[in-house]
Amino acid sequence: MDIHPDSLPREQTCCFTGHRVIAAGLREDLTAAVDLCIKELYHAGYRYFITGGALGFDTLAAVEILRAARFDADIKLILALPCRNQTARWEKIPGYLEHLRRYKQILGRADCVVYVNDFYTDTCMQERNRYMVEHSSACVAYYSGYARSGAGQTFRMALAEGLDLFNLWDSVEHSPSN
Numbered sequence: 001m002d003i004h005p006d007s008l009p010r011e012q013t014c015c016f017t018g019h020r021v022i023a024a025g026l027r028e029d030l031t032a033a034v035d036l037c038i039k040e041l042y043h044a045g046y047r048y049f050i051t052g053g054a055l056g057f058d059t060l061a062a063v064e065i066l067r068a069a070r071f072d073a074d075i076k077l078i079l080a081l082p083c084r085n086q087t088a089r090w091e092k093i094p095g096y097l098e099h100l101r102r103y104k105q106i107l108g109r110a111d112c113v114v115y116v117n118d119f120y121t122d123t124c125m126q127e128r129n130r131y132m133v134e135h136s137s138a139c140v141a142y143y144s145g146y147a148r149s150g151a152g153q154t155f156r157m158a159l160a161e162g163l164d165l166f167n168l169w170d171s172v173e174h175s176p177s178n
Helices: 024-043 059-071 086-092 096-109 124-134 150-161
Strands: 011-016 048-051 076-081 112-114 140-144 164-167
Touching: 011 124, 011 150, 024 048, 024 059, 024 140, 024 150, 059 076, 059 096, 076 124, 076 150, 086 096, 124 150, 140 150, 150 164
Parallel strands: 011 048, 011 140, 048 076, 076 112, 140 164
Antiparallel strands: none
């Protein structure tokens, strides 16, 4: 089935947003929370799941969406990417090659890829976030409340647009060592 990115049924579409850094000790619990959330959303009628292609929570969510899609072909992963050269600045990130490999695997398995810009601009991340919110009726977040972040921006956009919000931040225990 071909998916046209501008004709997603908003009432069946959910976006994901979250921080890029996830403490190693939280990854397992957060993965389980995302998996449960996808199942609950699926049972509520959601079939299209949008992630932004960033490191951290976006990647974790995309992997779990793809895992769920193995068991139900109705589940579709939509990648909303800020630009075609999104990974150009990743070389400075520790574990760059592993991140790039996983990104390309996700990119190759996505049901639809939307590029909001061809190349990086000062506003491409915000435009990607706006696309995700405008095409969704629900938003799953991993958001700490820290205002100066892309996750915070998307969370506030989703709140302003009246999306159903599910913040998984409190579903995992954040101790001082995490």
